[in-house]
Amino acid sequence: MTMNNESASLSENRGSNLAQLLKKYGIVLVLLLMIVVISILEPAFLRPKNIFNVLTQVSIFGIMSLGLTIVIISKGIDLSAGSVLALSAVLAASVGQAADATAKYFPNLPVLPIFVPIAVALLVGLICGAVNGLLIAKTGIPAFIATLGMQTAARGFALIYTQGKPISNLTKSFTNIGGKIFSVIPVPVVIYAIMIGITYIMLNHTRFGKNIYAIGGNIDAAEVSGIDVKKNLIMIYAYCGLLAGLAAVVFAGRTGSAHPGAASGYELTAIAATTIGGTSHSGGIGTIRGAVIGALILGVLRNGLTLLGVPAYWQQVTEGVIIVVAVIIDMRKNRQKK
């Protein structure tokens, strides 16, 4: 992409339609281009089974990236989402094992209805997130530090709780969450889609959503507008934690087990997806649509490179380059001429 500042400012002034279109949908075009190129090189990519496969792989960090999007719009960051996922997953799994499971965590526990482990996972996520928010709002420490602390501590709790061992043999109703509806549509994809809808409405159609933009865009203006910044910050991080808890349910459902080292580094993938999708780390700018497209770009890239036989280590390098290039393009787009 060679659009320089000059032409960017021209297009603003004259409202050139093509440039506006590119500006608005640039990242969608990148996704489409990737899909076209990969499909030409490897037609198997377009098989419905593979498409659902990509979507299922995307759904876990995709759900997390929805939470991270609102955190980053508020000019924050959450590094703890992966660890919170692991902690939520092991706690949920420990009350969601099948009757005939070997190495039951609670040997005398009867099989509980599926909503119990789900509620446990969501609650754990919510609490961890709320603690992040409380720390940030009440003590004023940077989000980076608060959530780094949570990242380490939550992982530690998960290890303590499990003594480092995985918890497996989950109930059928639990693993169904990782399965398919009518043997076609993967449940994780449905959950992801529902959360996209809910988060979209929350961000664009509620006061809370507007407050998130206001806090990230100009915290002083938010304050003098009478927005309770602290309360909103706590809610923002709590929601992000809640989504990590939900991602934990999907994760455990898909793998049929939970181990304390799960989802290590997932928060960074989620942050990458959000960032590729155009959410600005300087706050106040970002969309759910972008977060979804960003997650899809990463998912398509991973799947495509695998299909094309690119070695796993090179896939990581490619992914790293894509993340940085996407942000460079995005910054050029947004930068005002100095």
Added chain:
Amino acid sequence: MENNEYLLQMKDIKKRFPGVMALKGVDLNVGYGEIHALVGENGAGKSTLMKCLLGIYPPTSGEIYFDGKLIKNYNVAEALKIGISMIHQEISPILYRPIMENIWSGREPLTKFGLVDHKKMYESTKKLLEEIELDEDPMNIAANLTVAKLQLIEIAKAISYDAKLIIMDEPTSALPSKEVEGLFKIMKKLKSEGRSIIYISHKIDEIYAITDKVSVLRDGEYIGTEDTNKLSKDKLIKMMVGRNIDDMFPKTPCDIKDVYLEVKNLSHSRYFQDISFNVRKGEILGIAGLVGSGRTEIIESIFGIRNFDSGEIFINGEKVEIKSPIDAIDKKMAFLTEDRRQTGIFPMLDVEFNLTLANILKYVKKSKLIDYKNLKEDCNKFIDTISIKTPSPKHKIENLSGGNQQKVLVAKWLLTEPDILFLDEPTRGIDVGAKSEIHKLISMLASQGKCIVMVSSELPEIIGMSDRIIVVHEGKITSILDNNENITQELIMEYATDTYKERVN
């Protein structure tokens, strides 16, 4: 008991900040349906008093009664709720959001399902904008608006709170005169509805045009309250300044030599067009203009902080390319930035560090290590010669007064032995005594043959210190004036608002 004829009574308000007493016992009484001017020089404590009133921070002591009730320990949201709103001078908008969200931030209209009612928000914003005669689409993003329009948005927002008391902190500082008329119309309408307004302004004419009463603050002290129409201009100015203007600006006449810095046809697509001027050795060139007129951007471009699209810069007759502040420093330029806290000092570091930073290379020995002995000597020398009041060079700069912080910054640049000094608002937010010392320092530097380019919002400072004055309006020079006894604040204001021709015609 409390007097019921007043909407607002502030009694003996004191506010202490670390190292400075910003308010030293101030009273303010505002009646119902009254437009009350609050005046005083920069740093007199007006904004501090208003921030105490709005609940941004609590006063150290004193009582506030609003609508007959004692109010205390409240935050901004609560102040807004009981009917106090404010047009902030310094707060910028939420840039990348639409106008309507800026106005209704934190209190968006809701549908019966509890979702934000965008349609209603759009309609009410449209109505509001019509009321203040601003022709903009409520969906337009704030970042696309001019400073003047943003100011009108702030006004619309304050009105929309349906407040009993509206504080307007220099609402006209960025407004062209036509829009000022519109604002006055709005103010009169608000008054006729029984609302009260506290009007903070530096512009004497505006105060007489619109206000009923005037209260004056000076250096954090309450000077008095008078009926506007019974108060003479002379007396008002005397109340504000409290001394003769000549004493404030100890400019010593000095030899002005040859042209040294010359700028030709400097243009920038956003901020300024076709800027040409020169500065001679030993001369103080003042640049006046409203906030947002491009005055800061001009000198920032010369110093390489910003780029520009076309134009040339000459030093001593030679064309120079300045692409970054490093180039500028290399050409013996220095730049005292406008915002001391944001781009000037390193608050958590000591005086020594702040003073030597721009010139640290001077103290690097052959071994590539820093020669602290030399560095300390120079520090002490400057602390003495320009009398920086600090317990020691190792004292944190944030604990010094604003005036002394500013002196450290001046000293920092003097260490680089500059020939050209750009000073952007050199005395903003520092108290009167320190101001006059900074002015003495500027005058002394000019007498050493340095070129001084000074941007200032304070017209008395511009008039008191400059040899020549450039006035900028919307990115263009409207006048270059030789400073003499015929130059008045009013004249400069006319050029700054580009209304001079109107009046002459």
